[in-house]
Amino acid sequence: MTQVLAIGTFNDTEAAALTEAFGCRVLAEVDGLGGLDQAVRDAVTAVAFKGHQGFGAAEMAQLPGLKLLANYGVGYDSIDVAAASAQGITVTNTPDVLNDDVADLAIALWLMQGREMQQAADWVRSGNWAGEGAFGLSRKLSGSKVGVVGLGRIGREIAERLAAFKCEVHYHSRSQKQTPGWAYHADPVALASAVDFLFIALVGGPETEGYVSKEVISALGPRGVIVNISRGSTVDETAMLDALEAGELAGAALDVFVNEPQIDPRFLALPNVVIQPHQGSATHDTRAAMARLQRDNIAAHLAGAALLTPVN
Structure with a gap:
């Protein structure tokens, strides 16, 4: 079972990079968690997250082994960081590159x-x-x-x-x-x-x-x-x-x-x-750098190394 799950509005290039790096499944929305087998959810230790749909305590509880929530973007207001901390989950983001x-x-x-x-x-x-x-x-x-x-x-x-x-x-x-x-x-x-x-x-x-x-x-x-x-x-x-x-x-x-x-x-x-349509970081170079930093945090987690940009 894969340890990594991707959730959110990843484009084809980003989704392919995540799949190639971690063999992960990609869900379009957080609501899709309920459709996964319990064994699949139990195996997940890291989530690559992209989107504005809320990711709170209820969603985290569906992934009992979750240890890392790697956010795509410098802003992480859609994630309940307090709930993550309470459940022993580290949140990372992608600052500086944007x-x-x-x-x-x-x-x-x-x-x-x-x-x-x-x-x-x-x-x-x-x-x-x-x-x-x-x-x-x-x-x-x-x-x-x-x-x-x-x-x-x-x-x-x-x-x-x-x-x-x-x-x-x-x-x-x-x-x-x-x-x-x-x-x-x-x-x-x-x-x-x-x-x-x-x-x-x-x-x-x-x-x-x-x-x-x-x-x-x-x-x-x-x-x-x-x-x-x-x-x-x-x-x-x-x-x-x-x-x-x-x-x-x-x-x-x-x-x-x-x-x-x-x-x-x-x-x-x-x-x-x-x-403007919320396009502050929307250049090819910066979005690629954001995706790369998200993947680097996940790779560090899987290797047991220090995370690059932890939030909590």
Whole structure:
């Protein structure tokens, strides 16, 4: 019996690599566990997991020999880590290898929103440039006052890119960090009050749900723009939409949403909002590196070696 089970939305290349490396079975969803023979479930010691479907205590209990839950992705909010720890299961993730791509997309979203690049492209494609003249003026971004909520690995990469745009960088995190003179704010409301562009780089999960609250959004004000590449849950989405529709927020640039991919249709009617389909790490190179790191953690577990990127 194989010791490894793959569960989730693996593409053909990823599934083939897992099968070749570990001879594992691949299930499309966590719900598929119930369809496996008990002997198969008893043999599993490691799960390669990819997806947003919840993996909690009930699912773990169906795999009595499980010792490793190797997550594909840096975010692991769909996994009940406390339940895993209680059952002696180690969770791993795939940090660092995706930092550059996610930070790059954050900057691209900022530029796209501020310079109205989608609208300008539509102006050309529609024939308006030739028929009606130049597109309207947009907003200067270099030299702006910018804030980053969450100065972890990805947040720091975003901040460093913003510094290269000659921006005045502010940040909020659980503790003050060593930085090249960036301004620290112990409170997210104070951070929002000090900047015009607010980048969200928090981890997902219950602890950060609604962290960018109605009060934070109000403090950002009518010139403010939210850029979110973390999780949709980190922002009070209803408060953000209300502020956008009322002109109390200048705009938003979003790669993540609550209830994605079924996003709130109110977003679609807002010309000052840039939307992307949660593609922060979606490049061939980075996705391959993420899959490789997931497999490396599983290989280390099977060999009895130290895990590369444990979470708990």
